[in-house]
Amino acid sequence: MISRLATAIALIAAPLAAQDFSEGSEARSWNLYAEVPATFEARVVDVMCELTGDCPENCGGGERQLGLLRAADGVLVMATKNNQPAFTGAVVDLLPYCGLSVTVDGLMIDDPEIGARNIYLVQRVKTDGGDWSKASQFTKVWARENPNAKGKGPWFRRDPRILAEIEKHGYLGLGLEIDREFKEYLFE
Amino acid sequence: MKRLLATLAALTALPAWASEGERITVTGEIIDTWCYYSGVMGGPDAVVGSAHHTCALWCSASGIPIGLLTEDGTVYTVLNLGPQDNATGGDTALTLASHTVTAEGMFYARDGINYIVVERVVSDMGITNLSHEDYDVVPSFAIPEPKE
Numbered sequence: 001m002i003s004r005l006a007t008a009i010a011l012i013a014a015p016l017a018a019q020d021f022s023e024g025s026e027a028r029s030w031n032l033y034a035e036v037p038a039t040f041e042a043r044v045v046d047v048m049c050e051l052t053g054d055c056p057e058n059c060g061g062g063e064r065q066l067g068l069l070r071a072a073d074g075v076l077v078m079a080t081k082n083n084q085p086a087f088t089g090a091v092v093d094l095l096p097y098c099g100l101s102v103t104v105d106g107l108m109i110d111d112p113e114i115g116a117r118n119i120y121l122v123q124r125v126k127t128d129g130g131d132w133s134k135a136s137q138f139t140k141v142w143a144r145e146n147p148n149a150k151g152k153g154p155w156f157r158r159d160p161r162i163l164a165e166i167e168k169h170g171y172l173g174l175g176l177e178i179d180r181e182f183k184e185y186l187f188e
Numbered sequence: 189m190k191r192l193l194a195t196l197a198a199l200t201a202l203p204a205w206a207s208e209g210e211r212i213t214v215t216g217e218i219i220d221t222w223c224y225y226s227g228v229m230g231g232p233d234a235v236v237g238s239a240h241h242t243c244a245l246w247c248s249a250s251g252i253p254i255g256l257l258t259e260d261g262t263v264y265t266v267l268n269l270g271p272q273d274n275a276t277g278g279d280t281a282l283t284l285a286s287h288t289v290t291a292e293g294m295f296y297a298r299d300g301i302n303y304i305v306v307e308r309v310v311s312d313m314g315i316t317n318l319s320h321e322d323y324d325v326v327p328s329f330a331i332p333e334p335k336e
Contacts (some may be wrong), residue, residue: 033227048267051296051303052209063274065253065267075299078265080253081222087243089222089251091276109225114232115263116225117300138250156246157332165245165282171331173241173286173315186324187333 019072027106027123030085034111038120042068042077042104044097050076059098066094068104068120077108081121087156088138090122102127106135209294213310216258217317218284220247221265224255234326237286237317242330244285251277256291256304264295264304271307280309288313
């Protein structure tokens with residue numbers, strides 16, 4: 001019975017999956033090969049909770065990956081990237097909306113050749129009746145949480161944990177000796 | 189009809205439906221999924237291994253999902269990395285960036301994405317993909333130029 005129902009749902013869901021969510025999107029292009037502008041209504045969810053039923057409070061408080069459960073078709077979209085061109089994820093930006101229904105605008109990455117489906121870069125988010133907020137909070141939150149890492153340059157050049165890894169294993173991660181030889185070649 | 193379709197589709201979203209995970213053991217490289225999927229810095233081969241290690245640290249530390257890329261090209265999005273550490277900017281995710289590991293845990297698939305909740309990293313082979321030999325470093329500014 002369940003398998004028949006699952007098949008029926010799959011058949012129905014297939015055309016839904018092909019819906020166009022680009023209408024009304026004002027997402028800025030990142031000139032990515034497989035990007036598609038996409039705006040849609042969704043509920044912000046803890047992905048692991050959705051999959052396993054293990055559901056801590058507040059979507060894990062920042063320690064869990066967050067997803068967007070799309071209202072139109074129930075597809076679980078992975079919120080992979082925020083709006084900052086600074087190697088920054090989307091958890092910090094979406095956590096305040098845990099469990100809420102929101103509208104998001106951004107870029108969907110759809111590249112079946114490498115298995116990219118429902119991968120999303122969120123650029124802005126709003127609740128029903130609210131104003132748009134840019135999904136660009138990571139660096140502010142990082143600065144607040146790392147008061148001793150003040151200085152010049154972007155956050156990723158100053159992050160204590162990243163610096164500790166590089167100090168221990170080098171930029172290539174292969175050890176300091178290989179790093180030294182490689183830098184001599186690279187900057188000769 | 190539209191309401192029926194939406195209801196049926198929403199049913200698939202219930203956690204209870206998706207809770208039938210499958211225990212698996214997989215071997216692959218811990219990668220940065222954003223650079224891999226988006227192509228923002230080049231093709232898939234350029235954004236893995238030693239060439240991309242520093243960038244993988246940056247992305248992992250900021251909470252971008254990490255993945256486990258197997259030899260056949262399957263990517264498992266890693267949701268948890270052992271009982272004591274999360275996979276969203278957690279310390280273990282950082283120390284394993286670009287490493288080839290064998291991990292065991294529970295596998296889930298939904299809406300075109302494969303997921304793994306890693307219960308145990310069985311073995312850590314370190315960085316085995318010496319991609320810097322072909323690509324130098326990606327992005328090219330990952331290693332800061334020495335000051336004169």
